Amino acid sequence: MENQTWNASSTVHPLLESLDTCLEVSTAVFQGVGLPLYAIGATLIISFFERRRYKAGICYGRPGLPLPINFLDGTSNSVANAAAVGCTLQHIVYYTFVVKIIVNRWLISLFLFFLSFLVALVFYPVFACLNSSSRKFGSIAGFLYTLLLSAVVTGQNIICTLPGWEWGWAIYAVTLICELYLLGLFAYRFITAIFKKSKNQKETLVKFDQIYHVKNLLHRPKTLHEEKDIRTQILDQSKRVLDEAKLCCLHKSLYRFTTRTLVINTIVFLVFYYIFILTIKYGEVLDVLLSSILSFLNGTELSKLSTIQVLSKQITIFASVLRVSWMLSNLLSGVYLIVNMVLIYRSQREHLYQIWRGERSFIPSNCRQDHREMLVKNLMYTGNQVSHLLGGFLISQLVILLICFILAYLLILPLMGEVPGSFLVPVEIIIPPIIFMFLIRFALRYISGRFFLQNHYVKSADGESLEKALALDNRRVYQNFSYFLFFYYILIGFIRCLFRVLTSSALGLFYIARLDKPLVFAGFERFDIGYMTYLSFLEVELHHCHPVVLVTCDLMLKTAARKFISSPQQQISLESPVIENNKMDFSNTYTRKVRNRWLKTKTLISNRCLCEYSKTNTAFHYKPN
Structure with missing residues (x-):
């Protein structure tokens, strides 16, 4: 007996000591001042290698403000920025689910803002080095700082890997892959900079993909053939889908996934992966819990009672339904998430097309904002789009889980005889009136077309077929139908009212993840903050990223620079205009x-x-x- 007690105590104490050590290390890594101080020091060092434009004559224009990420820059460093965002998720998960909020309730928002600022501060040097104009120093500083972060977080995960918690490495594996990618990228950039294969990055007004887009606009448009057979239509549709896939991936395309889009999709996919891993783990825990409950019920002396047997059977059925429903909800929610991401990308691209052409028909007339409000809401767009996608994913998961349970207990299990027949009563009450309502509607459509419309044919609304004109025939019979059906549709109106609410809820659930679609009805779009944020994003993109405007301004500046430099007045002038990065300062x-x-x-x-x-x-x- 003493030996057994000693074995138990010797097993428990090391586990508790390891847990205490893990908590201390995690607190030091995520809540200590070490990493923020390193980040501030690295940021100050990086700033001395950046040039500023304000009072550029003082100290040779140094220090300057580093550029962490440029969402208006199109596709430059888009994959690298997405990988850097993937490195931040370990900190975000810790601050979201592990850190205890010990402040006053009135200060919770301020505390959350401080945590988000802390994450941004710790990873600021990584983003600044990725977008640094100094190729050599940016690569060295980024490599060293990313190596420090990787070593610290990897060490914390090694210490916190307790017996039975090895699955935590599946969550950290994605962050580790992002860190290794950044280390390899920084090493590659440094080597190419040493051997003069890569020059320092210079801020340019126009990019190659924008020039390529303007050249395509100047080409003659392709002629469209109206009549096509089915085979040609299928081939054209397949070719269009393939072209869109190429546009998403090719670097020379203006419509490739931009930095903003790739960052949003990366965060959403990684969070979806985290939720998937946690679902598998806690699904196993739930199975063990239900098995222990069943073994407890079957092990008691009352297990032979019919009530206990029925209870054990229902627990087994509930576990099976929960397992299948959870799998379906995860699968369908994942499909929902991917479909919405693709639809958001296509809708955003089409809206940019239209607004570049000056077409604003898709923007409601009451959605007018001043420029200050546009800039503020443009800052919100990227973060809000991530939160709406994740919120739509979680809500759809819960709704699908609820629908699966309703179908299982109100339709499938009663028909199989696994639950009492009383569960089928709601279906027997609801389904027959709905079927009868559709039959009545079909019969009335037939009668209206046969007896209540005059035999005068006009073109239909689509212009492809003929239909009877909207002119009443047999008016007295029609009025009698209207009288007798009046009382019937009072009762049926309740079902239609419920159907209308359910339809609106389903559409709202599907569009809740999309900021490009308003969730309110026409005339009240201004109260949809998410939709107004999306419109502000489009306006800022229009004023700062319009390819035709940028190419035109670039050509004008280059032409003016050539004329000014080659003119005889410039050759004898005492001062010359500053020309930097193909830009001339005429201020x-x-x-x-x-x-x-x-x-x-x-x-x-x-x-x-x-x-x-x-x-x-x-x-x-x-x-x-």
């Missing part, structure tokens, strides 16, 4: 002209013998006594 042109005139005048006053050679300053001509 101080007038000031430079005034300064040049003043210097010329001062020179002529001091050297009057040169006045006779001046063509403009005749007032200072030298006149001998």
Whole structure:
């Protein structure tokens, strides 16, 4: 007996010590000041390798403000930024589910803002190095800081891997893959920069994909053939789908997945993967719990009673229904998530097409915002789109789980005889009136077309067929039908009212993840904050990323720069305009002209013998006594 007690205590104490050590290490890693201090130091060092435009003459334009991520930059570093976002999920999961909120209820929002700021601060150097203009130093600093983060978080996971919790590595594996990808990317960039195969990144006004888009606009449009057979239509549709897939993946395409889209999809997919792993793990825990309950009921002396046997049977049926319903809800919710992501991408692309062409017919007339509000809501769009996709996924999962249980207990199990027949009563009450309602409607449609419409044919609304004109015939019979059906449709109206609510709820559930569709009815779109955020995103994209405008401005600046440099006035000018990154600074042109005139005048006053050679300053001509 003493030996057994010693074995139990020797097993429990190391487990408790390991748990305490894990908590201490996790607190030091995620809540300590070590990583934030390293991040602040790394950010200060990176800033000295960036140039600023404000007062660029002081200290050679250094330090400058690093650029962590540019959502308006199209596809530059899109995969790398998405991988960096994948590295942040370990911290986000810890702050969301592990950190205890110990502040006052009034300060919870401020505390959550502080946690989100802490995550952004810790990973700020990684994003800044990915988008740094200095290729060599950005690669070195990014490699060292990412290596530090990987070592710290990997060590924390090794210490916190307790017996029975090895499945936690499945969650951390995705973060580790993202970290290894970034380490390889930084090493590759440094090697190519050393061997002069890659130049420092320069901020350019226009990108190749935008130039390619404008060139395609200048081509003659393809002729469209109206009549096509079924085989040609199928081939054209398949070709269009293939072309869209290429547009999503090719770098030279303007409609490739942008940085914003790829970051949103990466976060959503990784969270979906986390939920899938947790579902598998806790599904096993639930199976063990139900098995223990069944073994307890069957092991008691009352197990021979009919009540206990029925209870054991119902628990077994419930476990089977729960397992199947949970699998279906996960599968269908995953399909729902992927379909919505594809539809959001296509809708966003079509709306950008339209707004670039000046078509605003899809924007409601009452959705007008000032420019300050647009900029604020554009900041919200990326985060709100992620939260709406995840919220729609979780809500759809719960709704599908509930529907599966309703179908199982109200239809399938009663028909199989696994539950009492009284469970089938709601179906017997609801289904026959619905079937009778549809039969009545079909009969009335037939009677209306046969007896209540005159034999005068007009073109249908689609213009492809003929139909009877909307002119009543047999009016007295029609009025009698209207009288007798009036009382019937009062009763049926309750079913139609319920059907209308369910239809609206189903459509709202499907569109809840999409910010490009308003969830409110026409005239009240302004109260849908998500939809207004999407419209602000479109407006900011229009004003800052319109390819035709950017290409035109780039051509004008390059032409002006060539003319200004090649002109004879520029060759004898005392000051030249600043040309940097193929951009010319014309902001101080007038000031430079005034300064040049003043210097010329001062020179002529001091050297009057040169006045006779001046063509403009005749007032200072030298006149001998």
